[in-house]
Amino acid sequence: MDTLVSLCKRRGFVFQSSEIYGGTGSCWDYGPLGVELKNKIKQLWWREFIQRRADMVGLDASIIMHPMVWKASGHVDHFTDPMVDCRECRHRFRADKVDEVPWVHYCPATKGNKFTVPAGEPCGHCGARRTLCPECGKGELTAPRQFNLMFKTFMGPVEEDAALTYLRPETAQGIFVNFDNVLQSMRRKLPFGIGQIGKSFRNEITPGNFIFRTREFEQMEIEYFVNPAEVVDGRPADEYWHERWIEDCMAFFERYGLGRENLRLREHEKEELAHYAKRTVDVEYRFPIGWSELMGIANRTDFDLKQHAKWSGKSLTYFDGTSWRDSGRPTTTTRPRSGASTGARTRSARRSA
Ligand SMILES: [Zn+2]
Numbered sequence: 067m068d069t070l071v072s073l074c075k076r077r078g079f080v081f082q083s084s085e086i087y088g089g090t091g092s093c094w095d096y097g098p099l100g101v102e103l104k105n106k107i108k109q110l111w112w113r114e115f116i117q118r119r120a121d122m123v124g125l126d127a128s129i130i131m132h133p134m135v136w137k138a139s140g141h142v143d144h145f146t147d148p149m150v151d152c153r154e155c156r157h158r159f160r161a162d163k164v165d166e167v168p169w170v171h172y173c174p175a176t177k178g179n180k181f182t183v184p185a186g187e188p189c190g191h192c193g194a195r196r197t198l199c200p201e202c203g204k205g206e207l208t209a210p211r212q213f214n215l216m217f218k219t220f221m222g223p224v225e226e227d228a229a230l231t232y233l234r235p236e237t238a239q240g241i242f243v244n245f246d247n248v249l250q251s252m253r254r255k256l257p258f259g260i261g262q263i264g265k266s267f268r269n270e271i272t273p274g275n276f277i278f279r280t281r282e283f284e285q286m287e288i289e290y291f292v293n294p295a296e297v298v299d300g301r302p303a304d305e306y307w308h309e310r311w312i313e314d315c316m317a318f319f320e321r322y323g324l325g326r327e328n329l330r331l332r333e334h335e336k337e338e339l340a341h342y343a344k345r346t347v348d349v350e351y352r353f354p355i356g357w358s359e360l361m362g363i364a365n366r367t368d369f370d371l372k373q374h375a376k377w378s379g380k381s382l383t384y385f386d387g388t389s390w391r392d393s394g395r396p397t398t399t400t401r402p403r404s405g406a407s408t409g410a411r412t413r414s415a416r417r418s419a
């Protein structure tokens with residue numbers, strides 16, 4: 067990985083953010099060549115999924131939204147990772163990842179000599195397994211606590227709770243809250259989709275390798291709205307379209323040069339599904355760090371529109387000319403979310419990545 071990072075720097079693709087001040091954790095800057103490459107990928111995606119399809123339109127929503135959006139979407143309550151802290155060195159770890167890092171060990175079998183033992187393995191001298199902090203090897207770890215991953219900020223001149231808002235952790239909510247605006251102004255008929263490219267922010271505790279998991283990143287997202295009462299090819303429309311989007315996205319990757327042998331689909335287990343999802347399939351890519359998520363495609367049902375209807379008091383329904391459909395609300399969505407421009411993003415089981 068170090069070779070890759072230094073090559074990207076030397077050739078003007080990716081620099082560490084604020085490098086002259088020692089760098090900002092898990093933030094990266096795209097250099098002169100990197101920005102060209104990134105823009106190319108974005109243009110390609112936009113042309114393929116927005117401009118060339120009759121059933122798609124684009125959107126560019128703002129990063130800072132009404133704080134109620136994140137309450138309604140479930141992010142305030144559910145967008146969390148379980149964290150443990152070291153009582154000694156104060157280092158913080160994701161509870162589910164703490165066994166995946168090498169650990170520091172002062173071995174009693176060798177007069178307390180300090181070793182770094184590979185992740186998940188016992189000490190080769192005394193056979194002990196890790197019980198203390200992997201970082202300092204001395205501190206006890208606290209019980210897991212839930213830590214929200216959204217970046218907080220204040221709107222306006224006063225730093226008080228009433229002015230508290232968030233940098234968006236996903237672009238999708240901008241699409242949902244504009245559902246009615248797009249529907250009315252563009253006179254769309256179901257099924258149709260809205261796509262968007264934009265920055266999102268997640269306060270990752272254990273940011274990953276290089277640009278493969280960053281705190282600030284760019285997403286390409288699509289929300290596709292279908293009539294849940296409709297049957298297509300003998301299947302409910304939401305299931306049919308979900309499958310279609312999986313195929314279309316795989317075809318897109320292959321068409322633009324990703325080898326089939328480096329791509330695979332991974333079905334989410336039931337307990338792994340995000341709070342809104344009926345079914346989620348990840349497109350995984352064989353990165354230098356191993357298989358990891360390149361894109362997640364989720365059937366979110368009507369979770370989001372229903373939530374926003376409830377919290378905003380607006381109906382967010384669809385009228386097809388004769389009747390309000392299925393209590394009016396179209397099922398969303400197949401939701402390709404691609405981190406292609408910033409690389410892969412892996413997600414933990416419990417959060418709504
Ligand atoms: Zn420690």
Ligand SMILES: [Zn+2]
Pocket residue numbers: 171172173174175189190191192193194
């Ligand atoms: Zn030992």
